[in-house]
Amino acid sequence: xxxxxxxxxxxxxxxxxxxxxxxxxxxxxxxxxxxxxxxxxxxxxxxxxxxxxxxxxxxxxxxxxxxxxxxxxxxxxxxxxxxxxxxxxxxxxxxxxxxxxxxxxxxxxxxxxxx
Amino acid sequence: xxxxxxxxxxxxxxxxxxxxxxxxxxxxxxxxxxxxxxxxxxxxxxxxxxxxxxxxxxxxxxxxxxxxxxxxxxxxxxxxxxxxxxxxxxxxxxxxxxxxxxxxxxxxx
Numbered sequence: 001x002x003x004x005x006x007x008x009x010x011x012x013x014x015x016x017x018x019x020x021x022x023x024x025x026x027x028x029x030x031x032x033x034x035x036x037x038x039x040x041x042x043x044x045x046x047x048x049x050x051x052x053x054x055x056x057x058x059x060x061x062x063x064x065x066x067x068x069x070x071x072x073x074x075x076x077x078x079x080x081x082x083x084x085x086x087x088x089x090x091x092x093x094x095x096x097x098x099x100x101x102x103x104x105x106x107x108x109x110x111x112x113x114x115x
Numbered sequence: 116x117x118x119x120x121x122x123x124x125x126x127x128x129x130x131x132x133x134x135x136x137x138x139x140x141x142x143x144x145x146x147x148x149x150x151x152x153x154x155x156x157x158x159x160x161x162x163x164x165x166x167x168x169x170x171x172x173x174x175x176x177x178x179x180x181x182x183x184x185x186x187x188x189x190x191x192x193x194x195x196x197x198x199x200x201x202x203x204x205x206x207x208x209x210x211x212x213x214x215x216x217x218x219x220x221x222x223x224x
Contacts, residue, residue, distance in 0.1 A: 042119065042214030043158075043202070058211075090157060100210060101146055103160030 002027050006091050006107035013081050013114050021076040021110050023091035031094045032074040033104065034058075034066060036087040043090065049074055081114045088112070117141045119215035121203050126221045127193055135188045135201050135218045143208020149177050149188045150202040152217065158202055161188070190220075198222045 007022045025032065030051045035043040045058030049068040063085060065077045074093075078085055088111050092104040120138045127133040139147070146165040150158040164170055164179035164186060176189040188201055200217040207213055 040123075040216055042216045043204075043212075044214070045211065048211075100206065101163045101165065103148060103150070103163060104158075104212070106157035106159070108157050 004091055004093055004105055004107035006089075006110050008110060009108070010111040011113070013078075013112060015081055015083060015114055017081050019078045019081055019112070021078075021089055021091075021112070023074045023076065023107060024072050025074075025091075025093045025105070026072065027093060027105065028071060029093035029095055029105070030071070031100075032068065033092045033094075034064070034074070034076045035090045035092065036060065036085075037090060037109075038087050046076065046089075081112075083114045086112060086114045117207065117213050119203055119205060119213055121201075121215040121218045123216070124219045124221065126223060127190075129193055129195060129222055129224050131193050132189065132191050133193060133220065135190070135203075135220065137186045137188070137203035137215060139184050139186070139203070139205045139213070139215075141205045141207045141213055144181060145206035145208070145210055147177075147179055147186050148204040148206070148212065149175075149186075150204065152200045152202055154199070161201075193222050195222050195224070 004025045033048045034046040044060050047066040049055045052071045090109050091107040094104045149161040152158040162177040169178045174191045179186045200219045202217045203215040204212045
């Protein structure tokens with residue numbers, strides 16, 4: 001089934017630890033995004049990539065890094081986790097360009113708790 | 116600043132009609148999206164409006180007025196499965212999506 005796979009589904013992480021959230025898509029979409037979703041707030045963009053080999057900072061990039069070595073994979077790394085990074089993380093992708101009006105496809109999310 | 120406003124929660128009755136409003140102030144406008152998100156799940160795309168007017172898609176319709184910075188999502192013949200959060204998002208001048216906090220819709224039998 002075509003779509004986006006995120007791993008892990010959920011994780012409890014000790015503060016100060018490093019963690020990589022994985023995201024893989026098989027739709028050959030050019031653009032990929034990482035969002036965090038917190039209760040009472042809208043989805044907030046962490047980082048994005050318009051095409052393989054390029055990345056950009058979103059609204060809340062501090063404490064996070066990404067890479068886009070190929071079209072399919074877009075991992076998100078927390079270098080040293082802090083409790084304020086407790087959230088649900090969604091990876092999304094889109095065709096990009098003029099096709100963005102077809103909307104984003106989202107992964108099922110990673111629920112991260114930093115203690 | 117950029118902001119998207121929508122009601123936090125709404126309640127409606129099965130079989131009825133409900134309208135969820137969204138107002139926005141953004142730097143530039145390249146379209147408005149509505150997404151549905153069931154509890155514990157990912158958002159799924161419902162509709163896209165870039166021109167003024169009404170777009171109908173089955174039981175769901177979405178309306179846009181660019182001059183008023185206003186949109187609504189209209190859900191007809193409500194079913195219990197429509198209980199979900201509905202997210203409004205606007206594409207700004209950089210084609211980045213600005214998201215509202217979502218409207219939680221509760222359907223009662």
